[in-house]
Amino acid sequence: MAAKDHLQDQIRQLPHRPGVYKYFDVTDTIIYVGKAIDLRKRVSSYFTKQDHNKKTQQLVKNIHRIEFTIVDSESDAFLLENNLIKQHQPKYNILLKDGKTYPYLLLTNERFPRLIPTRNKKPGDGHYYGPYANVTGMNLLLELIRSLYPLRTCTYNLSPQNVEAGKFKVCLEYHLGNCKGPCEGLQDEDTYNQYIQQIRQILNGDLRLPKQYFREKMMQAAQEQQYELAHQFKQKLDKLDEFQAKSTIVNASLSNIDVFSIASNEKSAFINYLKVMNGSIILTQSVEVQKKLDEPDDEILTSMIMQMREEFESQSKEILTNVPVPTLPLPSVTVTQPQIGDKRKLLELSLKNVLYLRKEKESMNDRSKDLNEVRIMETIKKDLRLTELPKHIECFDNSNFQGDNPVAAMVCFRNARPSKKDYRHYHIKTVVGPNDFDSMYEVVSRRYRRLVDEGASLPQLVIVDGGKGQLSMAVKALKDLNLWGQIAVIGIAKRLEEIYVPNDPLPLYIDKKSESLRLFQRMRDEVHRFGITFHRSRRDAATLKTELTDVKGLGPITADKLLTKFKSVKKIKELSEPELVAEVGKAKARILLEYFSQNE
Incomplete structure (x- = not known):
C-alpha cells in the first residue's frame, strides 16, 4: 500500500530511534497512537506491507499527517503511548471504557475513624481501600466489619474539647448496641484504635490478627467464667471463619500477586484479572474489549494489564499471564507463565473465568442473531401475507x-x-x-x-x-x-x-x-x-479464446490447451521459445511468437 507523497516525505524524516507516533486524519484529529523501537521501520511498515486486514487498510487510508516523539527507551515509549491513548482515546486504539466508577471503603483520618463506602476519592480524607469490582462483595465485607466492631456512623467532630463540653448525645445506634458512645466519652480511644488496627488487617485481606484477638478474648472470658461474653467473642470468631471460608483460598504463601489471562475471537478479546492477597483472591474482574486492528493477544493483554492495574490501584510485584507479554515499564515487577504448582492453578482458574465469559458472550450474540432473523422472517411473512415462515x-x-x-x-x-x-x-x-x-x-x-x-x-x-x-x-x-x-x-x-x-x-x-x-x-x-x-x-474466457483462434495455423484444441494451463494470453506471451516448443511443438510455437511480435 503506497503512502501519499506528503506522507512519504514525513516517513523519510523519521529517525531510527525508539518513540511514539501519532496519526491524524484530514480533520486533524488523532486516530491512532503507537509505540516503536524503530520509528521509521514501524511507521513505514503500515504503507509497505501488503497483508494488512481491512481495518488496518481503513486506518492507513485515513492517515493525513504524522507526528512523533523520540524517547530514551522502549519502556518510556510504552508509558507515553499509554498516557496519550487515555488522553485522546483515538478511534483505532483499544481502550478499556466500561463507564463504571468503582466504589471504595474509606477509613477516615478523624478521631474515632469511620468506615464508609464511597465512589468519590478525595485526597486527605483518610485511607481508601479498593476499588471493589463487585459492590455486593464490598457490602458483605462492610457488614462483617460492622458486626464485629462497634464503629460510630455519625459525622460529629469528636474532638476532646467537644466531647468534654457535652455537645453531643448518643443516638439510636448506641441503644441498639452498634456503637459504644464515644460522642459522650463512653468509649476510650485506645480500645477503639485497636479495633481500627484489626479492621485495617481485614481490609488488607489478612484475618490472622483479628482472629487471634477474638480467640484470646474468648479464652480470657471463659477463664474468668464470663461465659456469655465468651460466647459473644466465639460468635465473632465464627463470623471471621465463615467469611474466610467463602473466600477463594489459595496457598497462604502466595501474597500480593496479579493474575491476567486472555482469550479472543475474531472481533473481541476477553480478559480476566484476579488479585491475590495473603493467600486469598480478593478481587476478580472480567472484561470484553472490541478489537480495532486485529491486534494480537500479547499486545492487547499488555495494554489491559497497564489499564487494569491502574484502575484497581495494584502495587503487586508479581504478575502471572497465560501468554508471554513484552517487557512492561514497571520497575521490579516480574511477569511469568507458570507451568506447574499453585501459581499454575491460579492461572488456570483465571483462564476458566475468561473462557466462560467468551462462551457466554458468543452464545448471547448467537441468540441475538437468531431472534433478529426470526423477527425478519416474521416481518416478510406479514408483509407478503405468506402462509409459512420463509426460512x-x-x-x-x-x-x-x-x-x-x-x-x-x-x-x-x-x-x-x-x-x-x-x-x-x-x-x-x-x-x-x-x-x-x-x-x-x-x-x-x-x-x-x-x-x-x-x-x-x-x-x-x-x-x-x-x-x-x-x-x-x-x-x-x-x-x-x-x-x-x-x-x-x-x-x-x-x-x-x-x-x-x-x-x-x-x-x-x-x-x-x-x-x-x-x-x-x-x-x-x-x-x-x-x-x-x-x-x-x-466473457473474458471467450474473448481470450477468440484471440488465439484468430491466429492462422492455430486450432481451437491448441488454444483450449494453452488457456486451460496458463489462464491468460498475457502469461502465454511471457513464455520463452523453448517453453512454447515444449507445449505446442516447433511449428506452432513459431507461429505464436510471430503473432505476438506483430501485435505488441
Whole structure:
C-alpha cells in the first residue's frame, strides 16, 4: 500500500530511534497512537506491507499527517503511548471504557475513624481501600466489619474539647448496641484504635490478627467464667471463619500477586484479572474489549494489564499471564507463565473465568442473531401475507451483454442468512439472444425440476429480479412442474419498493424502512454480484479464446490447451521459445511468437 507523497516525505524524516507516533486524519484529529523501537521501520511498515486486514487498510487510508516523539527507551515509549491513548482515546486504539466508577471503603483520618463506602476519592480524607469490582462483595465485607466492631456512623467532630463540653448525645445506634458512645466519652480511644488496627488487617485481606484477638478474648472470658461474653467473642470468631471460608483460598504463601489471562475471537478479546492477597483472591474482574486492528493477544493483554492495574490501584510485584507479554515499564515487577504448582492453578482458574465469559458472550450474540432473523422472517411473512415462515428463500437474476454469453444466477438465503454452498450459476441453453423472459423460465424450470428429482426441500419463497414479465414466466415454470401453490413467488421491479405478486396488476408497496425490504435489497445485490462475476469470467474466457483462434495455423484444441494451463494470453506471451516448443511443438510455437511480435 503506497503512502501519499506528503506522507512519504514525513516517513523519510523519521529517525531510527525508539518513540511514539501519532496519526491524524484530514480533520486533524488523532486516530491512532503507537509505540516503536524503530520509528521509521514501524511507521513505514503500515504503507509497505501488503497483508494488512481491512481495518488496518481503513486506518492507513485515513492517515493525513504524522507526528512523533523520540524517547530514551522502549519502556518510556510504552508509558507515553499509554498516557496519550487515555488522553485522546483515538478511534483505532483499544481502550478499556466500561463507564463504571468503582466504589471504595474509606477509613477516615478523624478521631474515632469511620468506615464508609464511597465512589468519590478525595485526597486527605483518610485511607481508601479498593476499588471493589463487585459492590455486593464490598457490602458483605462492610457488614462483617460492622458486626464485629462497634464503629460510630455519625459525622460529629469528636474532638476532646467537644466531647468534654457535652455537645453531643448518643443516638439510636448506641441503644441498639452498634456503637459504644464515644460522642459522650463512653468509649476510650485506645480500645477503639485497636479495633481500627484489626479492621485495617481485614481490609488488607489478612484475618490472622483479628482472629487471634477474638480467640484470646474468648479464652480470657471463659477463664474468668464470663461465659456469655465468651460466647459473644466465639460468635465473632465464627463470623471471621465463615467469611474466610467463602473466600477463594489459595496457598497462604502466595501474597500480593496479579493474575491476567486472555482469550479472543475474531472481533473481541476477553480478559480476566484476579488479585491475590495473603493467600486469598480478593478481587476478580472480567472484561470484553472490541478489537480495532486485529491486534494480537500479547499486545492487547499488555495494554489491559497497564489499564487494569491502574484502575484497581495494584502495587503487586508479581504478575502471572497465560501468554508471554513484552517487557512492561514497571520497575521490579516480574511477569511469568507458570507451568506447574499453585501459581499454575491460579492461572488456570483465571483462564476458566475468561473462557466462560467468551462462551457466554458468543452464545448471547448467537441468540441475538437468531431472534433478529426470526423477527425478519416474521416481518416478510406479514408483509407478503405468506402462509409459512420463509426460512428458505431463493432469488434469480439473468445476466447478458448485448446478447452475448447469456447466464443466470441464483442465491439462497436460509434463516435470513446467505447459504453460499447453495448458490448456483446457469448457462442459458435453450434461449437464443437477449430474452430475459424465456431465460427466467429456463432457469426456474431447471432449478426446481432438479430439486424435485433429488427429493430436496423446496423454498418457501422465490424472488425474481424483474417486473411482471419475469414474474409471469417464473409462475409458468412452477405451474408446468405442478409446483404452483407450493412455493410463493414475487418479482422485484427496478424501483426496489415495488413488489409484484402473481395475478395482481398493481405492485405491492412495502415501507422503505421495513426489514423485509432491506433483506430483498441484500439478496438482489448479492445475486447481481454473483451473476455478473460469472458473466465476466465467461466473457473474458471467450474473448481470450477468440484471440488465439484468430491466429492462422492455430486450432481451437491448441488454444483450449494453452488457456486451460496458463489462464491468460498475457502469461502465454511471457513464455520463452523453448517453453512454447515444449507445449505446442516447433511449428506452432513459431507461429505464436510471430503473432505476438506483430501485435505488441
